[in-house]
Amino acid sequence: MNLFFTANRPGGRSGRCGLTYPLRMRKILPVAAFSDNYIWLIPDSGRDRVAVVDPGDAAPVIAVCNRLGVTPNAILITHHHGDHVGGIAALRVRYPDLTVYGPANERIPHIDVPLAEGDRVELGDVGDQGIGFTVWDVPGHTSGHIAYVGEGAVFCGDTLFGCGCGRVFSGTHEQLHAALARLRDLPGDTAVYCAHEYTLDNIGFAKWVEPENAALLQRERDCHAALDADRPTLPSNMAQERATNPFLRFDVATVIAAAAGNAGRELDSDAAVFRALREWKDREYD
Numbered sequence: 001m002n003l004f005f006t007a008n009r010p011g012g013r014s015g016r017c018g019l020t021y022p023l024r025m026r027k028i029l030p031v032a033a034f035s036d037n038y039i040w041l042i043p044d045s046g047r048d049r050v051a052v053v054d055p056g057d058a059a060p061v062i063a064v065c066n067r068l069g070v071t072p073n074a075i076l077i078t079h080h081h082g083d084h085v086g087g088i089a090a091l092r093v094r095y096p097d098l099t100v101y102g103p104a105n106e107r108i109p110h111i112d113v114p115l116a117e118g119d120r121v122e123l124g125d126v127g128d129q130g131i132g133f134t135v136w137d138v139p140g141h142t143s144g145h146i147a148y149v150g151e152g153a154v155f156c157g158d159t160l161f162g163c164g165c166g167r168v169f170s171g172t173h174e175q176l177h178a179a180l181a182r183l184r185d186l187p188g189d190t191a192v193y194c195a196h197e198y199t200l201d202n203i204g205f206a207k208w209v210e211p212e213n214a215a216l217l218q219r220e221r222d223c224h225a226a227l228d229a230d231r232p233t234l235p236s237n238m239a240q241e242r243a244t245n246p247f248l249r250f251d252v253a254t255v256i257a258a259a260a261g262n263a264g265r266e267l268d269s270d271a272a273v274f275r276a277l278r279e280w281k282d283r284e285y286d
């Protein structure tokens with residue numbers, strides 16, 4: 001197979017990505033949607049089938065699948081927000097055989113297989129070219145948010161972003177802190193597939209927290225280079241997030257000091273540091 005895919009990067013000046021992606025096994029492709037969403041396509045076998053992660057919009061997914069000659073056979077949903085589920089109904093009409101997986105603890109129409117902590121999702125031919133994910137409950141952004149962990153990757157929706165994390169909506173700060181504390185313990189080479197292109201913006205806040213973090217400053221240069229070339233800044237990897245993402249660094253002395261300085265009080269736990277960081281960003285940055 002020698003198909004090539006030119007990805008769109010949301011918000012790009014040219015609107016087109018200069019990179020081409022050879023469609024090979026396990027080559028996970030971003031489909032740009034809205035202004036800054038990524039809908040990830042996961043090839044699950046050699047038979048031109050893909051799983052679609054968080055299709056907030058059907059049209060760009062159908063367009064890319066037509067161009068590639070692939071057919072979605074599964075949808076993986078992380079949480080109920082419209083920019084992650086809005087395309088499900090139209091994709092079901094266009095691809096009637098597909099199976100929709102999603103969180104059991106959120107109210108989402110069209111879910112065929114409700115999932116919660118510890119459940120397995122097996123796609124394609126298991127044991128041969130199939131792929132499998134384990135479901136983690138990662139509440140905080142929303143109260144029923146799940147992540148798909150496996151194959152050296154994590155699809156984390158709006159829980160963890162490049163150099164940032166989701167806002168706390170229907171969950172709690174304590175839940176989001178616990179979810180991120182668990183995610184950061186994944187192996188350093190775990191590829192982190194977030195649902196939004198927020199990395200460079202998030203780096204701006206991260207520099208308020210750690211202006212002298214050399215890895216962070218290097219990441220900023222790398223992100224500028226990627227975006228200037230119309231390439232996504234994602235996936236990142238967990239080692240990079242641990243080194244640069246303030247929301248995973250709630251136990252680092254410089255981060256604790258910065259959070260306490262902004263809050264104007266001592267912070268007596270990792271969760272308190274995390275909450276102070278999240279509230280600082282909400283209040284003063286964006």
Ligand code: ZN
Nearest residue numbers: 079081141158
């Ligand atoms: Zn969301």
Ligand code: FE
Nearest residue numbers: 081083158195
């Ligand atoms: Fe979102």
